[in-house]
Amino acid sequence: MAEQDWLSERFAEHQSRLRGVAYRMLGSPAEAEDAVQEAWLRVSRADTGQVENPAGWLTTVVARVCLNMLEARRNRREEPAGTLPPEPAAPHESIRPNGQADPEGEALLVDSVGVALMVVLDTLTPAERLAFVLHDVFAVSFGEIGAIMDRSPAAARQLASRARRRVQGAAGASDAARSPKREIVAAFLAASRSGDFAALFELLDPDAVVGEIRGAHAVADFFSGRAQAARLALVDGVPAAVWSHRGRPKAVLTFTISDGKITRIATETDQDRLRDLDIVFLKRYEG
Incomplete structure (x- = not known):
């Protein structure tokens, strides 16, 4: 007792x-x-x-x-x-x-x-x-x-x-979230999810590259209707898109932007590299 x-x-x-x-x-x-x-x-x-x-x-x-x-x-x-x-x-x-x-x-x-x-x-x-x-x-x-x-x-x-x-x-993070690049990436994700080919095409540089895919028309066609589960995020402080499964990042899309147009989109899926990234999800997806 x-x-x-x-x-x-x-x-x-x-x-x-x-x-x-x-x-x-x-x-x-x-x-x-x-x-x-x-x-x-x-x-x-x-x-x-x-x-x-x-x-x-x-x-x-x-x-x-x-x-x-x-x-x-x-x-x-x-x-x-x-x-x-x-x-x-x-x-x-x-x-x-x-x-x-x-x-x-x-x-x-x-x-x-x-x-x-x-x-x-x-x-x-x-x-x-x-x-x-x-x-x-x-x-x-x-x-x-x-x-x-x-x-x-x-x-x-x-x-x-x-x-x-x-x-x-x-x-x-809030300053980065309000950056022009954030607005472009958010607009890209929104257009991709909704399948808005025209909006995607408008955001892309004519010579945009995604892996082996080249040209604004081909890139817009590839992403139209995709990115349904991708979320807007800050990756090492830079606006990007992240796809997660059960709370764990599985793929990160990073964007190169010049003169207000997306010139390149790179995809990182290596889990060792992803673990070293600082990822902060942003609550709002839209621009």
Whole structure:
């Protein structure tokens, strides 16, 4: 009974932090609450005799619950649970007491972007999202993160680094999204989906090239009625089109544009290369 009382007190003590972890991981207050409740069910049945760091142990349990929920959501091909409302901005100084730059503080500054951040987080794999949220927002070590995911600390660090690059680009994503190239790519996708040959032809340079296909007429004919599942995205910060299957990018179309006309469309399907790309999906497809 004394052990259960101790556990209940520790859980209540850290519940606010646990709910914060779950909220950042899942993007939904309701799902965050479910995750915390599931974590309590797990810890209430656990042997706490070897627990030396209650806060770290409880964070680990909640993180594992959230990871399972994200994987289940991904497997069901659900849409993201929602968009977090903007939160108060972090202080403008991101400096540690020793005067050195604080990478976690910089991430928190980007985190204040709010809606833009969630757009980026929703493009991450569950493992990337967990690594970034736990390390950059809640200062969990890579060793602990790796243990949660059954990966090495180095692998956890790489996951967080990949996610951080996307998050740090979120602040500039809206400017890129409004660029002339974005408008042209969006218009191309809309015309392709609707089968509007004339609109496609108008967007293409007379000598446009797509692989072995050459000339505006042939390229427009090839894409007319296609690209039904392609989504407008920023790929390494540049407007492009991405086709995904079950949440995983399978093909990226990049566009070369000169004088307002598409001169070349390249397709990348190599999975190793795709994994190295920073992809941020844009919500609106149309121009």
